[in-house]
Each structure stands twice: as C-alpha cells, then as structure tokens.
Amino acid sequence: MAHRSVTRIWHTLGHADAVHGLHYLLMHGVFALWDGGETALRLPSVLAVATASAGVALIGRGLAGPRAGVLAGLVFPLIPTVQRYAQEGRSYALVCALITWGTWLLLTAVGRRGRLRWGAYAAFMLTACLLHELAVVTLFAHGATVFRSGLPHPVIRAWGIAAGCVTVGLLPLAAFSVTQSEQVDWIGFPDLGQTTRFVVAALLGLLCARTLGRTPPRRTPPDRTPADTRDPADSYDPADTRAPADTRAPADTRAPVELRTLALSLLILPTVLLVLLTPLRPLYVDRYVLSYTIGLALLIGVALDRIQRDTGRSRALRGAVYLTAAGAALAALFPVGAYLRTPQSRQNDADAVARAVREAARPGDGVLFMPARRRVWTLARPEAFRGLSDLALERSPVASDTLHGTEFTPGRIRARVLAAHRIVAVHDLAGQPLEEDEREVAKRETLRTGFEECGSRTVTQARITVYARPGSC
The missing domain is CATH 3.40.50 (Rossmann fold)
Known part of the structure; x- marks a missing residue:
C-alpha cells in the first residue's frame, strides 16, 4: 500500500481500509524519503515506542517524582505487548505514543491552563484517533481522570470542549468506515488468551495501586513566591522537573491529578468499554487499546519506587527488591522477548x-x-x-x-x-x-x-x- 501512488491509495481507501488511511499515507512519505524495505516499514514503530517511553517517564516524574518516572519509563518497553508492536510495521505503536504525549499534555493543560495547551492536547488525541479510530475510547479514561480528580469547573469545561473537538474531527472517518464494517467481521468474543492477558495486567496494576496508598503530593515549582496569589492548580506543570526550593510548602500545592487515578483509568477503562460493546458489535482486540500499557508501566514504576523507599533501611529487603525487579526484566527479554522476535510468534509468516x-x-x-x-x-x-x-x-x-x-x-x-x-x-x-x-x-x-x-x-x-x-x- 505504501508503495502505491497517493492517488491509488486514495482510491483504494474508498473500497477498504479507510481506518488505516493516515498510516498508509504516512508510510508512503517515509518510503519517498528512504525506501529501506522492512527496516523503513518498522522503524516508525521502534521510534514511537522510544518516544512513548520518554513520555511515560515524564508523566511519572511529574506525578510521583524523578525516580518513579525513570522506573516507569524503563518498565514500559519491557512489557511484552509493547515489545511486540514495537517490531511491527503497523499503526498501533504510533497511536500509543500519541496517547502518551496527549496524556502528558492533558496534565500540563490541567496544571497550567491555557488555550494553546488544550489545543495541543486535542491535536495529539485527534491524530491518534485518525490513525486508528478506536483510540477514541482513551478519551473516556481521560474524562474519568478529570472528573474523579475534583478539578475546578473551568478545567472540566475545557477538557469537554477539547474532547468534543476530537469527536467532531473523527466523525467523518467514523461515518465512512461504517460502510466497510465487514472488514472487522472476523472479530469475535474475546478469546482465552486476550482475556487472560488483560486480567493479569489489571490484577497486577491493582496490586501495585494497593501498595502505593496515596502517592505523595508533588510540590510546586520554585518559581512560586509568598507574594504569588495564583491558584496552586495554575502553577502545577508536569513538564517542570526542577527540585522544589521549599519542602515546607502547604499541602494544597499537590498535583491536581493523582497518579493512581490516571493510571488505573488508562489500564482498565478502555478495555472494559470495548468488552461491554461485544454483545452489540465485537470490537475488542488487545492491540486496539495498547495504551493500557501506559497505566500499567506507571503503576509498576511508582510501586517499585515506593517499595524501595519503604525498605531503604534494610539492605536485605532492598537487595531482594532489586533482584526481583532484575529477574522480571530479564524474563521479559529472555525468553519472552526472544520468542517475540521469531516468526513463530506471529500467526502468519x-x-x-x-x-x-x-x-x-x-x-x-x-x-x-x-x-x-x-x-x-x-x-x-x-x-x-x-x-x-x-x-x-x-x-x-x-x-x-x-x-x-x-x-x-x-x-x-x-x-x-x-x-x-x-x-x-x-x-x-x-x-x-x-x-x-x-x-x-x-x-x-x-x-x-x-x-x-x-x-x-x-x-x-x-x-x-x-x-x-x-x-x-
């Protein structure tokens, strides 16, 4: 498809695969710059996972501190599902990266309000949805986070406008793709493998969330002064990673969004929504909601950070935590990661x-x-x-x-x-x-x-x- 002319691609999309049209056009541009065969085909997915890892690290750093952010960013590319789609010349890793940075922009817009930030958030989320329209279910996870965080009404209204813009921008593609719905007739009820993977990920995420208690509040950046009378929520910015100048800041300077709320919403809500739609129209395939791995990585990273701090006085316990984490990382790469890099791991060769x-x-x-x-x-x-x-x-x-x-x-x-x-x-x-x-x-x-x-x-x-x-x- 990517080697066809733009006119041919456009005509083909009128018959099939309209939902993948933006990805075909993107790859057409990649091959026009460098016709590197399968390497060029897969390179965007590799880069997407790399940038998503950085985004996960920034989100974790903004909501739970530098070490938690680094750990979450390192956990993300080790998740087997992420490894799989980092290798494939399809749109799912790109969608996941856009949602990651869209989530970061959401936190930025919530903390430092402004039309430009909300516009950037809407642009990233709309691009993700145009690459694969079922990415729209992530908006429900973002919405749940916004509503459950008790944010001011202006923030909720701004998110609603941004989400509405994304929905309106997606409507033409969604309406046209309905005419090609026979292409997803192969999707049935979730099979045992997909169900097991989701249940294991959800249980692991809930276990990590339970070990966290409530994540410690993130202090405001040092540009606040006693004379600054702005709303504390207006001063929070997850992009600001400078150390706080005064650790005696009042409790109301905490981040307006709690990491646990955001991560659990991303991990569970999109998948549950697609599964609930199954009696009406089966649409659940785990790669369609690959962004659940963002929430899982955040929860694991922050849990590791919390356990390390709680066991900081015991060398034996700290060593056990390090060994367990290292063993899990090696298991993700060998043998799971090694198997994912063989033709036998795919349905067809x-x-x-x-x-x-x-x-x-x-x-x-x-x-x-x-x-x-x-x-x-x-x-x-x-x-x-x-x-x-x-x-x-x-x-x-x-x-x-x-x-x-x-x-x-x-x-x-x-x-x-x-x-x-x-x-x-x-x-x-x-x-x-x-x-x-x-x-x-x-x-x-x-x-x-x-x-x-x-x-x-x-x-x-x-x-x-x-x-x-x-x-x-």
Whole structure:
C-alpha cells in the first residue's frame, strides 16, 4: 500500500481500509524519503515506542517524582505487548505514543491552563484517533481522570470542549468506515488468551495501586513566591522537573491529578468499554487499546519506587527488591522477548509461505488462493510466484485499487482451473470456516471433482496443497 501512488491509495481507501488511511499515507512519505524495505516499514514503530517511553517517564516524574518516572519509563518497553508492536510495521505503536504525549499534555493543560495547551492536547488525541479510530475510547479514561480528580469547573469545561473537538474531527472517518464494517467481521468474543492477558495486567496494576496508598503530593515549582496569589492548580506543570526550593510548602500545592487515578483509568477503562460493546458489535482486540500499557508501566514504576523507599533501611529487603525487579526484566527479554522476535510468534509468516509455494510449484503451474484475501501472502515476495498462473485473478490489487485484487466470474474460474494440469492451492487450515461466495465454491468444487490431492504442507496458519489430474501425481 505504501508503495502505491497517493492517488491509488486514495482510491483504494474508498473500497477498504479507510481506518488505516493516515498510516498508509504516512508510510508512503517515509518510503519517498528512504525506501529501506522492512527496516523503513518498522522503524516508525521502534521510534514511537522510544518516544512513548520518554513520555511515560515524564508523566511519572511529574506525578510521583524523578525516580518513579525513570522506573516507569524503563518498565514500559519491557512489557511484552509493547515489545511486540514495537517490531511491527503497523499503526498501533504510533497511536500509543500519541496517547502518551496527549496524556502528558492533558496534565500540563490541567496544571497550567491555557488555550494553546488544550489545543495541543486535542491535536495529539485527534491524530491518534485518525490513525486508528478506536483510540477514541482513551478519551473516556481521560474524562474519568478529570472528573474523579475534583478539578475546578473551568478545567472540566475545557477538557469537554477539547474532547468534543476530537469527536467532531473523527466523525467523518467514523461515518465512512461504517460502510466497510465487514472488514472487522472476523472479530469475535474475546478469546482465552486476550482475556487472560488483560486480567493479569489489571490484577497486577491493582496490586501495585494497593501498595502505593496515596502517592505523595508533588510540590510546586520554585518559581512560586509568598507574594504569588495564583491558584496552586495554575502553577502545577508536569513538564517542570526542577527540585522544589521549599519542602515546607502547604499541602494544597499537590498535583491536581493523582497518579493512581490516571493510571488505573488508562489500564482498565478502555478495555472494559470495548468488552461491554461485544454483545452489540465485537470490537475488542488487545492491540486496539495498547495504551493500557501506559497505566500499567506507571503503576509498576511508582510501586517499585515506593517499595524501595519503604525498605531503604534494610539492605536485605532492598537487595531482594532489586533482584526481583532484575529477574522480571530479564524474563521479559529472555525468553519472552526472544520468542517475540521469531516468526513463530506471529500467526502468519509470508516469507515461509512464499518459500513453500516455490518449493512445491513447477514452472507453468496454476495457483489458487482460497479465499481470495490470502493473495496478500504473495505481495511482499512477488518473485516467488513468477512463472505461476494465478487462475482466478482478473485484475491485480494495484490495477483494481483493492487489497486483494478482483477475480473472474465463477464460470470463468471453473474453466481456467479445468484447463490447468497441475495446481498449487494456498488456503486456510482445515477446520476454518469456509466462505460461501460463489467464486470460492467454484474453486473448491472444481478441485474436488476434477483433481486429486498429491500432497499438503502446513506453514504457520497456511496450508499449501498440490493438486493434479487423476493419476498424474
């Protein structure tokens, strides 16, 4: 998609993937600057996680102190889910980074009010939503934080206006993407793996929150003087990391937002909202709410800081805390992190599929993709399919401005299949639901009645099967 022209991308978005349009256009710009292949494709995600880590550290530092911020920033990239999407050439790490800095801007706007800060917050959140529209559920987490923090009415009103601007800006994309809703028909009820990961993360976050008690108040920056009569909330700025000049500041100089409130809202609320929508429309996939890791990292970082301070007088306990934290970090990298860096950690391996087809096929063989959307496995490595005839393909994905290309009528597909002597079929594993589209039925029935299966091979979630005329295997 990123290698297509802007005009082609625009026309394709009219048929499919409108929700990913901004990411396709962004990557088109990246490849225009440097066509670095898969490295260029994945580099934005790597940089996004790096900047998100810095943002998490600043949020933690602003709400709980320097050491807590550093610990939270170090924990964030160690979370396995974050590691996974730091490697993938998709939009989810970018969305998470934008939400991280949007959250930091929210805290800045709450503490140092001003239209510019609220405008920047709205711009970051709108960009995140345009990259993936389900990022809008994070607004509910921000809203819960604002309302639960007992902030003044002008602050609540300012947040409401900013959130309204984000919603209005997202409406055109949301309205148009409804016309392509069949693309998420594959999403079902949350599976056991997704449910387990969320429950474990939520329980860990709640445990950390319980160990915190109430986070100590953050003192106002040193530019306040006794003669300064501004509202203390107006003076708080999470971007100001200077040490307080006077630790005897009154209690009302605390940060207007408590870290525990913000972190638990980010960790739990977006996921719960998507899960509650499941009976109406299943939409929950953990990567759609990757920003929950921001809250988890903040809670773990501040909990580690609190435990270290509480055990500061005991070398044995302090050593145990350090060893436990180091062991958890190593476990996140080895073996979990190492496994995430193997092809086996992904559902599909397009390189392996291309190699398997090349090994099974002979020059002049036909190839069938069942269903047609499996043709995407060829697009990254087209050279592996040269010399093969795609029997069902009428117009290529680029020529048809689609993701998978357009196929001939069922009758034409049947005739072309019967004219072939040997065919390599690339299809789903046995047991997967069969599509009842007339073209797919024609492929299956023609192979069943006119050919015999010579051999089959499974590659990740793909099955490569060779068919030939009866007696010709």
